[in-house]
Amino acid sequence: MSILTWTYITVGLSFALYICVAIWSRAGSTSSFYVAGRGVHPVANGMATAADWMSAASFISMAGLISFMGYQGGLYLMGWTGGYVLLALLLAPYLRKFGRFTVPEFVGDRYDSQLARVVAVFCAIFVSFVYVAGQMRGVGVVFSRFLEVPVEVGVMIGVGLVFVYAVLGGMRGITYTQVAQYTVLIVAFMIPAVAISEKLTGHWIPQIGFGASLVEGPNAGRYLLETLDAVQRDLGFPEYTAAWVGGKKSMVDVFAITLALMVGTAGLPHVIVRFYTVRNAAAARWSAVWALLFIGILYSTAPAVASFARMNLIQTVDGREYTEVPEWFNTWERTGLIEFDDKNADGKIAFVGDPEKNELKVDRDIIVLANPEIAGLPNWVIALVAAGGLAAALSTAAGLLLVISSSISHDLLKSFLWKDLDDKQELMAARIAAAFAVVVAGYFGINPPGYVAQVVAFAFGLAAASFFPVLVLGVFDKRTNRQGAVAGMGIGILFTASYISYFKFFGGVESQWLFGISPEGIGAIGMVINFVVTLVVSRITPPPPQHVVDLVDEMRLPREGPVAS
Amino acid sequence: MATESGHPPSQTHDQDSAAERASRENHASYWRSNLRLMAALLAVWFMVPFGLGIVFVEPLNEFHLGGFPLGFWFAQQGSIYVFFVLVLIYAVMMRRLDREHGVE
Numbered sequence: 228m229s230i231l232t233w234t235y236i237t238v239g240l241s242f243a244l245y246i247c248v249a250i251w252s253r254a255g256s257t258s259s260f261y262v263a264g265r266g267v268h269p270v271a272n273g274m275a276t277a278a279d280w281m282s283a284a285s286f287i288s289m290a291g292l293i294s295f296m297g298y299q300g301g302l303y304l305m306g307w308t309g310g311y312v313l314l315a316l317l318l319a320p321y322l323r324k325f326g327r328f329t330v331p332e333f334v335g336d337r338y339d340s341q342l343a344r345v346v347a348v349f350c351a352i353f354v355s356f357v358y359v360a361g362q363m364r365g366v367g368v369v370f371s372r373f374l375e376v377p378v379e380v381g382v383m384i385g386v387g388l389v390f391v392y393a394v395l396g397g398m399r400g401i402t403y404t405q406v407a408q409y410t411v412l413i414v415a416f417m418i419p420a421v422a423i424s425e426k427l428t429g430h431w432i433p434q435i436g437f438g439a440s441l442v443e444g445p446n447a448g449r450y451l452l453e454t455l456d457a458v459q460r461d462l463g464f465p466e467y468t469a470a471w472v473g474g475k476k477s478m479v480d481v482f483a484i485t486l487a488l489m490v491g492t493a494g495l496p497h498v499i500v501r502f503y504t505v506r507n508a509a510a511a512r513w514s515a516v517w518a519l520l521f522i523g524i525l526y527s528t529a530p531a532v533a534s535f536a537r538m539n540l541i542q543t544v545d546g547r548e549y550t551e552v553p554e555w556f557n558t559w560e561r562t563g564l565i566e567f568d569d570k571n572a573d574g575k576i577a578f579v580g581d582p583e584k585n586e587l588k589v590d591r592d593i594i595v596l597a598n599p600e601i602a603g604l605p606n607w608v609i610a611l612v613a614a615g616g617l618a619a620a621l622s623t624a625a626g627l628l629l630v631i632s633s634s635i636s637h638d639l640l641k642s643f644l645w646k647d648l649d650d651k652q653e654l655m656a657a658r659i660a661a662a663f664a665v666v667v668a669g670y671f672g673i674n675p676p677g678y679v680a681q682v683v684a685f686a687f688g689l690a691a692a693s694f695f696p697v698l699v700l701g702v703f704d705k706r707t708n709r710q711g712a713v714a715g716m717g718i719g720i721l722f723t724a725s726y727i728s729y730f731k732f733f734g735g736v737e738s739q740w741l742f743g744i745s746p747e748g749i750g751a752i753g754m755v756i757n758f759v760v761t762l763v764v765s766r767i768t769p770p771p772p773q774h775v776v777d778l779v780d781e782m783r784l785p786r787e788g789p790v791a792s
Numbered sequence: 793m794a795t796e797s798g799h800p801p802s803q804t805h806d807q808d809s810a811a812e813r814a815s816r817e818n819h820a821s822y823w824r825s826n827l828r829l830m831a832a833l834l835a836v837w838f839m840v841p842f843g844l845g846i847v848f849v850e851p852l853n854e855f856h857l858g859g860f861p862l863g864f865w866f867a868q869q870g871s872i873y874v875f876f877v878l879v880l881i882y883a884v885m886m887r888r889l890d891r892e893h894g895v896e
Contacts, residue, residue, distance in 0.1 A: 293868075298849070298864050298868070300868070301864075304867070304868055304872060305841040308871070309837065309841055309875055311875060311879065312833070312834075312837045312875050312879055315879040316830050316878075316879075434869060437860070437869070438858040438859040438860040438865070439858065439859055440859065450858070450859030452859050452861070453859060468861050468864040470863065471850070478847065482846050482847070509886070509890060509896060512882065512883040512886060513883050515879050516876075516879045516880050516883050519875060519876050523876050527869055527872050530869065780819070783819075783823055783826075784819060784895045785895055786895045786896060
């Protein structure tokens with residue numbers, strides 16, 4: 228069967244599965260809609276968290292990025308997993324014990340301040356919209372490449388599907404669909420990785436094959452990474468495993484970006500809110516263990532896939548006659564993601580480090596998508612990758628949409644504008660807000676603003692510089708008060724947002740970077756500033772009232788039972 | 793204001809019974825043990841990726857783990873494994889601590 232037929236089968240079956248799960252687990256109350264009734268098993272929540280977290284970027288783009296960056300690609304691996312240690316130790320058990328529905332609600336109650344809550348709502352909605360637009364775009368792109376439908380139609384199908392299970396099912400529907408989506412995406416990621424590892428190195432486990440020797444070709448018996456370094460050197464690229472070479476990021480910048488990604492991860496509302504869905508604080512700790520296991524499987528495999536793909540790509544294309552290229556080359560060339568320009572007109576492809584002589588441009592996104600084809604794996608494996616990419620994008624989109632809808636219905640409507648809303652009306656408001664958010668996300672998926680890529684730095688930077696310090700100090704420092712929290716969040720956001728805006732939109736240049744830190748990494752500094760401001764301002768203003776101190780005391784004990792306010 | 797432990801909100805400190813003082817002391821010692829454990833685990837959390845994976849990556853790359861230069865391995869593999877072990881240790885140790893202090 229052709230790739231197209233197989234793709235229709237895998238995508239159709241996986242969508243049917245999600246719909247069935249969603250119908251079985253639809254929500255009937257606000258508790259069920261916002262936090263899945265707080266009865267999710269830690270293993271199920273671990274899988275749901277993994278799917279929630281791993282987006283189209285993790286599944287489709289990350290291995291490709293690492294493949295082109297070599298050693299420095301490790302900043303994504305460390306940054307996007309290290310945040311879970313912070314979550315597990317500093318936030319998840321306590322926020323769960325606190326027992327609210329949303330992250331802004333925690334901020335509002337802990338600091339006894341509606342202003343702090345509004346600032347938090349604004350950040351939550353902004354960060355989530357930035358993220359979700361990228362996910363819907365990812366859905367559209369996978370559809371257009373694999374199912375040969377226009378991007379717009381792909382986005383509409385994705386919107387329709389998310390609409391069904393996010394609007395009807397709320398957190399409960401999202402949770403169990405995410406469990407199904409994790410299964411689909413991890414199988415889709417691992418099958419090609421295992422097959423390619425076995426082919427190149429003879430080891431079934433990619434994490435071992437990554438450090439093993441090649442089994443065939445002119446370099447048989449030589450370590451994969453050693454060979455890759457040598458081949459890269461010969462072609463004029465920097466060595467794959469080399470750390471600080473010309474044209475790459477500086478050590479300070481890698482340090483700052485890694486820290487910003489870790490802290491940003493721990494501050495992202497759609498990730499934190501997943502820990503609200505388990506039974507108690509202890510279950511939240513175990514849930515983080517499972518989440519990191521499930522995430523770690525993909526994250527430790529991705530760099531192996533990256534090196535295999537780099538090896539395969541160079542071996543397949545460099546020096547080859549253009550007329551003899553394999554079929555996948557032409558397929559991807561038609562999509563514009565591979566470009567060949569025969570500069571010296573010798574009919575051969577030159578893939579080299581020197582931009583004057585290099586004749587081949589390869590888009591990073593195709594590394595994962597085209598890898599099974601490059602490695603010559605069967606058609607059903609290629610089709611499975613499409614289903615996996617869609618699972619990754621849809622599961623993350625749904626989690627983000629829930630944050631947006633609960634921020635609107637619970638934090639804005641119920642607590643400010645329309646306080647006498649009863650549970651049924653609030654549930655209806657949450658559904659309407661979710662529907663509205665899905666439609667807006669779909670619109671941005673079809674008409675992506677040109678600056679989507681630029682604003683992604685905002686999402687992590689703002690999460691790191693706004694939420695993280697206030698949440699951590701809210702648990703660990705009883706002296707931190709409303710004045711400190713509002714000042715810290717305000718200045719943290721202001722600093723980070725102006726730094727990023729200046730360099731992304733107002734023509735700032737690299738030589739002006741503060742301490743050599745790029746806009747992607749500035750959230751790390753924003754976080755430190757927030758911590759300092761919050762601590763200092765809290766200490767020169769009156770201490771928080773006794774009922775807030777009691778609240779913190781109770782929050783620190785994992786025993787069951789709500790923390791009253 | 794009433795919490796699960798049954799303190800009425802109006803209770804002032806001079807009315808505390810011996811049992812309540814013991815309970816407070818127990819909670820304080822639980823919290824201190826938690827903070828000590830966290831500090832140790834967070835020190836490892838910081839040292840491995842930032843120390844071994846970034847700052848000392850070049851000297852470590854002189855050593856090899858199979859086909860991996862060691863610093864490269866910490867940046868692309870080792871850190872992830874260490875993170876997992878850290879959260880696992882925390883969950884196990886805290887389960888024990890919760891039981892010892894009767895706060896589960």
